[in-house]
Amino acid sequence: MLHKKEKKAQEEMIGFALIIIIVAVILLAFLFLSSGDSGEENLDSYQVNSFLQSYLKYTTSCKDDSFSGNKTIQDLILDIDAGPGSTDCEGQSNNAKDVLENTSKEILNASWPVGPKRPTKGYKLEITQTSDNNPQPLIGVIERGMEESNATNIRGGKQDFSRGGSDYDITFKIFS
Amino acid sequence: MKIQQMAFMLVAVTIFFVLIGLVVLGIHLSGLEERATELSRKNARLLVSNLADSPEFSCGEALGSSRSDCIDMDKVMALSSKAETYEGLWGVSKIEVKRVYPERGSGGCNQGNYPNCNSIEVIDRLEGQNANFTSAQNFVSLCRKTSDGSQAINKCSMGKLLVSYENVA
Numbered sequence: 001m002l003h004k005k006e007k008k009a010q011e012e013m014i015g016f017a018l019i020i021i022i023v024a025v026i027l028l029a030f031l032f033l034s035s036g037d038s039g040e041e042n043l044d045s046y047q048v049n050s051f052l053q054s055y056l057k058y059t060t061s062c063k064d065d066s067f068s069g070n071k072t073i074q075d076l077i078l079d080i081d082a083g084p085g086s087t088d089c090e091g092q093s094n095n096a097k098d099v100l101e102n103t104s105k106e107i108l109n110a111s112w113p114v115g116p117k118r119p120t121k122g123y124k125l126e127i128t129q130t131s132d133n134n135p136q137p138l139i140g141v142i143e144r145g146m147e148e149s150n151a152t153n154i155r156g157g158k159q160d161f162s163r164g165g166s167d168y169d170i171t172f173k174i175f176s
Numbered sequence: 177m178k179i180q181q182m183a184f185m186l187v188a189v190t191i192f193f194v195l196i197g198l199v200v201l202g203i204h205l206s207g208l209e210e211r212a213t214e215l216s217r218k219n220a221r222l223l224v225s226n227l228a229d230s231p232e233f234s235c236g237e238a239l240g241s242s243r244s245d246c247i248d249m250d251k252v253m254a255l256s257s258k259a260e261t262y263e264g265l266w267g268v269s270k271i272e273v274k275r276v277y278p279e280r281g282s283g284g285c286n287q288g289n290y291p292n293c294n295s296i297e298v299i300d301r302l303e304g305q306n307a308n309f310t311s312a313q314n315f316v317s318l319c320r321k322t323s324d325g326s327q328a329i330n331k332c333s334m335g336k337l338l339v340s341y342e343n344v345a
Contacts, residue, residue, distance in 0.1 A: 059333070
């Protein structure tokens, strides 16, 4: 009789232990799912793409003869093929390449302050022209903070457009 | 005796589940404030990435062909003077447009110094409050019509659009 009772108690304890294990597994699964995250980095990449859009539409001090107004950065990129003297820029060199390089540096410095204590550790801007499957840099690579940057997070964006059989690619990367 | 054992078992299981429920509820509630702030941050990012293309801000066809991330400064300046009408439209505490390059003058824009100024506060419900807030920003073209002496021309500078939400206390 006593033996039977002990066996019954044992069975109940096993049942109780089983319930505890099942509940613990459900609890762990719940915790795992609720702590799973959210793709914050993807949300941030819109800034790089918006920057490129705005950068290409920035109005320089160079006069546009064919249209009332001044040339945008995108117009200057297309002008580089025409060579020195092709642009008329107020108070600046009349070489589209020089104006593009200087203006781009100033825009980047103002838009993406770089420093060890800042969110942006470095950046890199490349503008290339591809004709007959042969990519050539239009201006020198503009980069800052790349040497000392131990950045692990890279966000990038690309804009391209075509004219006269040439493809133009603007690639921008941010290191943070 | 058997009924007693069963009753004891039922009470034990019930107490166990109640304890588990309390632990789960505790974990859930402890992250609630953080999640509300995170949600505000996400909302701010989503809004800031789309706000420039809304009719109240966008350049539309007024400055050449339609383009994204382009803000009509004249429109925003007019909007800022009617801030109280639009205050509830976006459900945010602050919307600000800042010129990044080239900088012109200093301080905020008003009817007296526009366009030689750097920032326009469209809505500012945080002003004067010691509020804890979440912000998000995005790059935009700040464009407006101007004159070169003989004709109207388009002029675009680099800018940022900033959106702020008040955090849940």
